[in-house]
Amino acid sequence: MKQQLIVTILGTDKSGILSQIASTVSEVQCNILDSRQAIYGKEFSLTMILEGSHTAITKAECTLPSVCQRLDLLSLMKRTSHHEKQNLEHLFNVEFSGADAAGLVQAVTGFFAERNASISAFRQRTFRDSATQQETMRCKFVVNAPNSVNFNELEVALNALFEKLNVTGKVTDKQKKEENENSTSW
DSSP, X not given: OOEEEEEEEEEEOOTTHHHHHHHHHHHTTOEEEEEEEEEETTEEEEEEEEEEOHHHHHHHHHXXXXXXXXXXXXXXXXXXXXXXXXXXXXXXXXXXXXXXXXXXXXXXXXHHHTTTOEEEEEEEEEEEOTTTOOEEEEEEEXXXXXXXXXXXXXXXXXXXXXXXXXXXXXXXXXXSOOTTTTOOOO
């Protein structure tokens, strides 16, 4: 029976890290089911879920920490139950931006938590606005809500929250494609 292991690796970015980690995973005869890698300034972050036999997962648990130590990386591992694709009932894209202030992300994510919706993907960045020289934040995420959620009511309530927080934002129903959707990236 196959087992699974979630692995998170952090450290200073250097050329070849991903290659060495992937090579080690292959050597212990595990398969990478899913992974997310990002570079934050000079820092590297990788989260992946491995699958393999009991012996292969045990080898990964014993081998990866020494590889990470040699590469001056931190590693964290946890065995998990069977990885399955999320049950994504009704997806919404949410975007908002404004002056960077404490509590903005908590207020918006809390709004969805109160409605039994979960955040499936999340991205935030802060930057200095070149026109105003003000510290600004921009946040994008995907929300998975129960099918019982009324999109129009959700949109009205969320826009009221955006106004209260003094940010601009929008929510779009992923089941209804918008014109020019995915035409810009950041």
